[in-house]
Amino acid sequence: MMIAEHSLVVLNGDHLAEGLHVGDVGAVVHVYGDGKAYEVEFVDGDGSTIALLTLGSSDVRPIEAGELLHARRRA
Numbered sequence: 001m002m003i004a005e006h007s008l009v010v011l012n013g014d015h016l017a018e019g020l021h022v023g024d025v026g027a028v029v030h031v032y033g034d035g036k037a038y039e040v041e042f043v044d045g046d047g048s049t050i051a052l053l054t055l056g057s058s059d060v061r062p063i064e065a066g067e068l069l070h071a072r073r074r075a
Contacts, residue, residue: 001035001062002031002034002035003028003031003035003038003057003060003062004028004031005028005029005030005031006027006028006029007027007028007062007063008025008026008027008028008062008063009025009026009027009028009038009040009060009061009062009063010023010024010025010060010061010062010063010067011023011024011025011026011055011059011060012058012059012060012061013059015051015053018042018050018051018053019050019051019074019075020042020050020051020053023070024042025042025063025069026040026041026042026043026051026053026060027040027041027043028040028060029041029052032054035057036056036057037054037055037056037057038054038055038057038060039052039053039054039055040052040053040054040055040060044074045071050074
């Protein structure tokens, strides 16, 4: 299933170099190859970009109805 641009997605694995963890939420800003990869932006509470990553389709999943967004302090 292809995820559309501007959709919220959830990380399936840690990306510790960027300070990101499983469950962190980002927004798809570009779709590559009919959903084979995505450019995903992760922002902090003031809207500043903390990471812009190209991720494979297995690295993220669409956020689902009923899932609660969570705030945590970056290390």
